[in-house]
Amino acid sequence: MNPKAYLLSIESSTIKLGLGQTMKLMRACGNPQNDLCVIQIAGTNGKGSTAAMMAKILECAGYKVGLATSPHLVEVNERIRINGEPIIDTCIEEFVQLYKPSIEDITASFFESVTAMAFWYFKKNNVDIAIMETGLGGRLDSVTICNPILTIITPISLDHTEILGNSIEKISFEKAGIMKPGIPCITAEQTENAYSILQQEADNQNCKLILADKNLLHDIHPSLLGKYQFENACLAATSMQFLTGFNISNENIKQGVEQTTWYGRNEIIQQQPKVIFDVGHNESGIRGFLDYFNNLDNSGTSILILSLQRKKNILGIVPLIYQSFDFIICCETDNTRTMTLDEILFQMGESKKIMYINSSIDAINKGLKLLKNNNDTMAIVGTHHFGKPISSIFNKSFNIL
Secondary structure, eight states: OOHHHHHHHTOOSSOOOOSHHHHHHHHHTTOGGGGSOEEEEEOSSSHHHHHHHHHHHHHHTTOOEEEEOSOOSSOGGGGEEETTEEOOHHHHHHHHHHHHHHHHHHTOOHHHHHHHHHHHHHHHTTOSEEEEEOSSSSTTOGGGGSOOSEEEEOOOOSOSHHHHOSSHHHHHHHHGGGOOTTOOEEEOOOOHHHHHHHHHHHHHHTOOEEEOOTTTTTTOOOSSOSHHHHHHHHHHHHHHHTOTTOOOOHHHHHHHHHHOOOTTSSEEEETTTEEEEEOOOSHHHHHHHHHHHTTSOOOSOEEEEEOOBTTOOOGGGHHHHHHHOSEEEEEOOSSTTBOOHHHHHHHHOOOTTEEEESOHHHHHHHHHHHOOSTTOEEEEESOGGGHHHHHHHHTOOOOOO
8 A cells, every 4th residue: 555545544534632642653753843843723714824825924034834734635745845845755655664653553543643744744854944734623633742933823613513512612712722831822803702712711821812913914915815815814924923033024924925825715727717616614614705706706607516524514604605606516525524415405405506416526517517608607615625526627736836
């Protein structure tokens, strides 16, 4: 079995929270996380975009920047990058050869193993700074094994409620678990309840909680499109103000924010007729996409290709989805956690404007056939697992940032 297939084969059917397994695996790897400058990012939506913008700003300032994000769109390599370039297969092979016995002895999960590989790879390549996206929650997530020099919290909303809790307060408590004593934490604008919990935990940790400054991006136009991406850019820019030991100019911030590439975020993958790809995969994320989409000049027919992962609940925005599109095609994606058509039907219901197709490839191709004019628009939304069919149909790479 090749090393990438091996890593993917150990992905557990249930998510494991807790730092015990990660601590054992990191010890086996020589605790590389202790020798790195790390920024850790948690939150519900916008983590990857904010991390990518921060990485690009630092790269524009001349630093060697590690970036660890999840999930991937096509290849697992995408999760671990240095200055935009994904980890190469030979390094994945080296890591697996060195630490496969430890992974198996510890029964480490896929995410624990990939987190360890990221820290190992960044130390091996002597990065100046590593930006690490929290996988799930914060308090018990594998990435929290590090000792960050700065922590970031993006907007918090309801997601993964079966694991993190069924209220904003419970989820905010889990996200706040990345805070460390005396280490500044920069937060996006939050709901009153979420902010209250974050402030309480910041007080407990004796660390400053700093609200992102929305006035920092005067005359700066983020390359990532949409209102919420502007807010992510403000969060990234504010973070640079509190990053001690690094020399970052306003020009570096402008360049970084305006040059960031981050796939699957309001990403236009075809013009005339327009095709847009967005990985928003919960109610808040999809609502953000719809806000962007409905402010476009959609004068022609509008088509939505939608798939979701199990345990997602978008009932609150189903009427808005119907209002936004002329035709809706729901499908499954090729992964074990895809929401079945029956489960999507339960949320989306039946209508003359909606159809259900098993295959994501068939669904996208059906949507393309419905695009008759150059002013028509199709959106592909709901999951990162659209990455492979999009890559195949549009001959598109998600490789280099």
